[in-house]
Amino acid sequence: MEEEVGNADRRTTGSVFTAAIGSGARGLFRRVADFVYPPVCAGCGVLIGRHGALCxxxxxxxxxxxxPFCDVLGIPFAFDHEAGLAGEGGRLVSAKAIADPxxxxxxxxxxxxxxxxxxxxxxxxxxxxxxxxxxxxxxxxxxxxxxxxxxxxxxxxxxxxxxxxxxxxxxxxxxxxxxxxxxxxxxxxxxxxxxxxxxxxxxxxxxxxxxxxxxxxxxxxxxxxxxxxxxxxxxxxxxxxxxxxxxxxxxxxxxxxxxxxxxxxxxxxxxxx
Structure with missing residues (x-):
């Protein structure tokens, strides 16, 4: 019984150690990748702190x-020059959406x-x-x-x-x-x-x-x-x-x-x- 417990403890320790090595390896890989391909702004290309972001x-x-935007067409009313608010079940609907659904x-x-x-x-x-x-x-x-x-x-x-x-x-x-x-x-x-x-x-x-x-x-x-x-x-x-x-x-x-x-x-x- 004690031998089984000892084996289980060793397996658990080994799993934790393996996971730690795997995590460390992934972290090292990310650091190397960031050095080779540093994170840059997706819009202008300047260096930033992380990948997949904007400066x-x-x-x-x-x-x-x-x-506020038209609940049908998604157009912000500030930019919809034909906007005419209309109540439709509590929604904000533009004149354009009503005229041409x-x-x-x-x-x-x-x-x-x-x-x-x-x-x-x-x-x-x-x-x-x-x-x-x-x-x-x-x-x-x-x-x-x-x-x-x-x-x-x-x-x-x-x-x-x-x-x-x-x-x-x-x-x-x-x-x-x-x-x-x-x-x-x-x-x-x-x-x-x-x-x-x-x-x-x-x-x-x-x-x-x-x-x-x-x-x-x-x-x-x-x-x-x-x-x-x-x-x-x-x-x-x-x-x-x-x-x-x-x-x-x-x-x-x-x-x-x-x-x-x-x-x-x-x-x-x-x-x-």
């Missing part, structure tokens, strides 16, 4: 979206698409800086916390397979993957499919964008139960005219989705800020 100057320059139920975004926020979007999307997705998704979790908590699944706006083959990754899927991990909600990466290869939206008029993404999405056969009666969060990197997410949301709604919340990192707003 104080870049942080202060980000136009974070805070209330979107296909989705609501939109939430972290920041206005300008300056540093725009640079982060472009870095992730066009410069393959996938490490930015972790920081951006963490901010998106805060912006959409209420609806992430209530949702049944998170799905990204998909790329057409030909564009995915060229780019090698989908920036919206990267954001959705981290959001699912942070929130503990199911990730639905194969539910929605882009069936039409669209032109790049950059440079197109609002009508051109709508025509470009018309009938661009469908539900993958066999995945209908993931949509019907479900509250879904549709993830994209930036919202401009809303043509892409509106087209995707319309398909989800036709498939029986109970709610579709669009969650993006940046929201483009015309006019001065």
């Amino acid at each position: 104080p100057a870049c942080w202060q320059s980000v136009h974070f979206i805070e209330r 979107p296909r989705y139920d609501r939109l939430r975004a972290v920041a206005i698409h300008d300056g540093v926020a725009r640079k982060l979007v472009h870095g992730l999307k066009y410069r393959d800086r996938t490490e930015l997705a972790i920081m951006m998704a963490a901010w998106m979790q805060r912006a959409g916390a209420e609806h992430l908590e209530e949702c049944d699944g998170i799905l990204p706006v998909p790329l057409h397979w030909t564009r995915f083959a060229l780019r090698k990754f989908n920036q919206s899927a990267e954001l959705a993957r981290h959001l699912a991990k942070f929130s503990g909600k199911p990730l639905l990466p194969s539910t929605l499919k882009r069936v039409k290869r669209t032109s790049r939206q950059v440079g197109l008029t609002a009508k051109g964008r709508q025509d470009n993404v018309r009938a661009a999405f469908s539900i993958v056969p066999g995945h209908e139960p993931e949509v019907f009666g479900k509250r879904l969060v549709l993830v994209d990197d930036v919202h401009t005219t809303g043509a892409t997410v509106s087209s995707a949301a319309a398909v989800l709604k036709r498939a029986g989705a109970a709610e579709v919340t669009v969650l993006t990192f940046a929201l483009a707003i015309s006019g001065p800020i």
Whole structure:
């Protein structure tokens, strides 16, 4: 009996010692990695204290979206020049949302698409800086916390397979993957499919964008139960005219989705800020 207790004590001591060595090794590795690749601001590149963060100057320059904003379109009323508050179940709804309701139920975004926020979007999307997705998704979790908590699944706006083959990754899927991990909600990466290869939206008029993404999405056969009666969060990197997410949301709604919340990192707003 005493021998068994002694063996158990030795095993416990050994486990603690091994864990301590492992922790020390990881700490040493991080210090070496920080020496070789020192943490820099994700916005301007100056040296900072930790990875995946902004320096104080870049942080202060980000136009974070805070209330009051339109509960449907997510546009801050300070920047919505057509804003007309309307009571709707205690919500604040802009005149634009009343006059032209979107296909989705609501939109939430972290920041206005300008300056540093725009640079982060472009870095992730066009410069393959996938490490930015972790920081951006963490901010998106805060912006959409209420609806992430209530949702049944998170799905990204998909790329057409030909564009995915060229780019090698989908920036919206990267954001959705981290959001699912942070929130503990199911990730639905194969539910929605882009069936039409669209032109790049950059440079197109609002009508051109709508025509470009018309009938661009469908539900993958066999995945209908993931949509019907479900509250879904549709993830994209930036919202401009809303043509892409509106087209995707319309398909989800036709498939029986109970709610579709669009969650993006940046929201483009015309006019001065």
